[in-house]
Structures are given as structure tokens and as C-alpha cells.
Amino acid sequence: MKKIVIIGASGHAKVIIDIIEKRNEYQIIGLIDSYKEPSQKIMGYPILGKESLIPELMEKQNVIGGIMAIGDNWSRKKVRDVIKNLAPKFKFLPAIHPNAILCNNLKIEPGVVIMAGVIVNAASTIKEFCILNTNSSLGHDSVMHHFSSLAPSSAIGGHVSIGAFSAVSMGTTIIQNITIGIHTIIGAGSLVLKDIGNNIIAYGVPVKEIKKREIGEPYLAK
Numbered sequence: 001m002k003k004i005v006i007i008g009a010s011g012h013a014k015v016i017i018d019i020i021e022k023r024n025e026y027q028i029i030g031l032i033d034s035y036k037e038p039s040q041k042i043m044g045y046p047i048l049g050k051e052s053l054i055p056e057l058m059e060k061q062n063v064i065g066g067i068m069a070i071g072d073n074w075s076r077k078k079v080r081d082v083i084k085n086l087a088p089k090f091k092f093l094p095a096i097h098p099n100a101i102l103c104n105n106l107k108i109e110p111g112v113v114i115m116a117g118v119i120v121n122a123a124s125t126i127k128e129f130c131i132l133n134t135n136s137s138l139g140h141d142s143v144m145h146h147f148s149s150l151a152p153s154s155a156i157g158g159h160v161s162i163g164a165f166s167a168v169s170m171g172t173t174i175i176q177n178i179t180i181g182i183h184t185i186i187g188a189g190s191l192v193l194k195d196i197g198n199n200i201i202a203y204g205v206p207v208k209e210i211k212k213r214e215i216g217e218p219y220l221a222k
């Protein structure tokens with residue numbers, strides 16, 4: 001089996017490890033994380049060290065690539081960029097749970113993570129490094145732009161566009177024909193009935209724009 005690493009060692013990484021184990025296509029040799037102590041184990045796999053270790057792992061241990069397991073959309077992009085510079089041949093692989101339901105005619109770009117219970121309907125596009133978390137659904141003819149995410153149990157209608165780096169939080173519903181801008185956060189439990197612009201935190205039933213946000217401002221940590 002080809003050898004890979006998991007990038008990130010959080011709870012999100014644990015869910016991704018479970019997907020890889022279930023699919024049984026790759027051998028995980030360990031995790032890469034800049035913030036956690038090497039030698040700790042996550043789900044039985046060692047934290048190997050920081051991103052700077054990757055070229056050596058590729059050369060000496062035949063690691064071919066790995067999976068981005070960083071939940072925060074902007075942090076995931078920053079770490080992806082670091083690795084791309086350090087190791088241009090590193091393959092960013094997808095992780096797609098065997099119990100996700102994907103229509104036949106989808107466009108799914110590299111580095112995408114799709115978790116258990118997800119449904120993606122016909123003619124949709126999922127661009128690079130998006131996350132579709134547990135039990136989320138994406139309607140037909142919709143587009144998730146790069147590094148955007150759907151949190152668990154979010155339900156997205158047809159012909160919806162989710163902008164790059166934007167996050168749709170847990171349990172949110174977005175009706176058909178809606179456009180969400182870039183770097184925007186739709187808060188948990190929202191009902192989105194109108195378009196939302198760029199760099200905004202919006203939430204509520206129905207959704208309201210609450211405040212502006214800076215690029216990269218954390219929205220998951222607490």
C-alpha cells in the first residue's frame with residue numbers, strides 16, 4: 001500500500017483517519033503537526049513532526065502524499081501553501097467516506113474531504129480542499145469554491161454558490177439559488193433566504209448580516 005501522512009492532529013484528523021482505515025487504500029505512517037509534541041499518538045499513529053519533515057519522509061520513506069486534516073479554512077490554505085513550496089511533488093489526496101452518496105456527474109477537485117452521511121446531488125462542483133462534514137448535503141448544480149466548508153447537518157439547496165474560504169456552520173439551511181461570498185461565515189443553525197456578501201459573519205433565522213470579519217479570523221476555536 002502507498003504510504004501517506006495526515007496533515008493536522010486535531011479531532012478533525014481523527015475522523016479522517018477513520019475514513020482512510022475504512023477505505024484501506026493507503027498506509028498512514030503518521031501525522032504532521034507544527035503545534036503538538038512529536039511522539040504523541042493519535043488513534044495509534046505517531047505525530048512525526050512539522051511540515052519541514054515532509055521532503056525527507058518522501059525521499060527516505062517513500063511517502064507519496066497525504067490528506068489535509070485542518071478544519072479551519074484559512075489555516076488549511078496556509079499550510080497547503082507551505083507544503084506545496086517545500087515539496088512540489090507531494091500529492092494532496094481526497095478522503096471520501098464509503099458511506100457518502102455522490103451523484104455520477106460531479107466535478108470533485110484534489111484535496112477534498114467528504115465525511116459519512118454526506119449527499120452531493122447531480123451536476124455539482126466541489127473545488128480544491130473543501131470539506132463536507134458529517135450528514136451535510138449539497139443540492140444539484142451547486143458550487144463550493146476552493147477551501148470552503150459545510151459543517152455537520154447543513155443542508156444546501158440547488159444552484160447555490162459557496163464562496164472560497166467561506167464556512168457554513170452546523171445545522172444551517174440555505175435555500176436554492178443563493179450566493180454566499182468569499183471569507184464569509186454563516187453561523188450555526190441559520191436559515192439563509194438571501195445572498196450574503198464577502199467577509200461577513202451572518203446568522204439567525206432568517207439570517208442577518210451581523211458584522212464584518214477579517215480574512216483568517218478564527219471561527220471554530222472556543
Ligand SMILES: CC(C)(COP(=O)(O)OP(=O)(O)OC[C@H]1O[C@@H](n2cnc3c(N)ncnc32)[C@H](O)[C@@H]1OP(=O)(O)O)[C@@H](O)C(=O)NCCC(=O)NCCS
Nearest residue numbers: 133151152168169170185186187188189201203204219220
Ligand atoms: C458564527 C459564530 C462564529 C459566531 O461566533 P462569535 O462571533 O464568537 O459569537 P459569540 O459566541 O461571541 O456570541 C455573540 C452573540 O451572538 C449570539 N450568537 C452567536 N452565534 C449565533 C448563531 N449561530 N445563531 C444565533 N445567535 C448566535 C450569541 O448567543 C451571543 O448573544 P448574546 O450577546 O445575546 O449572548 C458561531 O456562532 C458559529 O456558528 N461557529 C461555528 C460552529 C460550527 O459550525 N462548528 C463546526 C464544527 S465541525
